[in-house]
Amino acid sequence: MASRVLLVIDLLNDFMDPRGSLYCGDETRRIIPQIRLLIDEFTASGDHVIYLRDAHATNDKEFELFPPHAVKGSWGSEIIPELAPFDQHLVVDKTRFSGFFGNNLADLLRDFSPREVWVTGVLTSICVMDTTGDLRNRDYSVVIAVDAVADMDPAAHRFALDRMKKVYGAKLVKARPESELTSEHGEFTKGRGNEAMGEIHS
Numbered sequence: 001m002a003s004r005v006l007l008v009i010d011l012l013n014d015f016m017d018p019r020g021s022l023y024c025g026d027e028t029r030r031i032i033p034q035i036r037l038l039i040d041e042f043t044a045s046g047d048h049v050i051y052l053r054d055a056h057a058t059n060d061k062e063f064e065l066f067p068p069h070a071v072k073g074s075w076g077s078e079i080i081p082e083l084a085p086f087d088q089h090l091v092v093d094k095t096r097f098s099g100f101f102g103n104n105l106a107d108l109l110r111d112f113s114p115r116e117v118w119v120t121g122v123l124t125s126i127c128v129m130d131t132t133g134d135l136r137n138r139d140y141s142v143v144i145a146v147d148a149v150a151d152m153d154p155a156a157h158r159f160a161l162d163r164m165k166k167v168y169g170a171k172l173v174k175a176r177p178e179s180e181l182t183s184e185h186g187e188f189t190k191g192r193g194n195e196a197m198g199e200i201h202s
C-alpha cells in the first residue's frame, strides 16, 4: 500500500505555455522544476502520482466565467512536455475547480488509502485550494509544497496558502532543500531532510 499520493494539478499547455489560451504567466512556470523533482521522488519511492487535468466540453458553463481553455482532446488540455506522465502515473480529467468533480478521484484515493496527499500545481487560490478543501472534507492529511504551487495573483496566492493551513490544516513544506531556494523564500524557516519535509512556520 502506498503511503503517499502526489497530485499534479493543471500543468497544461493552455495554462503553462505562453501560446496557451489562458496562460498564467512566466512567474508560474517557476514551479515546474520543483514539481519534476517531486514526481521523480514519488515515482522512485513507489508512491502514487495522479495528474488532474482540466478537460472541458466546447460549450462548458465554465466558459461563462473564463475564456475557453483546456477543451478535452485539444493541445491546450495536454500536460506540458516537461512533466509528461510515465506509464505508471494516472491522469484524471476534471471539469471544475475541485479535482473531485465528475471523475473517479475519490475512488482512487480510497483504494490507495494514503497517509498523506501532496498537492502541487495551479492556481493556488482556485483549483489547488478547492481540491485541498475537498481532500480535507474526506479526512485526508494534506501537504502543500509551497514552491510547487503558483497563482497569477500574489495576494491571492498568500491568502490561499494561509487559509489552507489555518482552515484545512494543510502542512506547508518546500519541495526543494533550503540551500537551493532563492532569498525570496526566506520567510520559510526550514528545508527538508531526506526522509521528512520540514514544516513551514509562516
Ligand SMILES: [Zn+2]
Pocket (backbone or CB within 6 Å): 054, 056, 062, 069, 070, 095, 096
Ligand atoms: Zn477550467
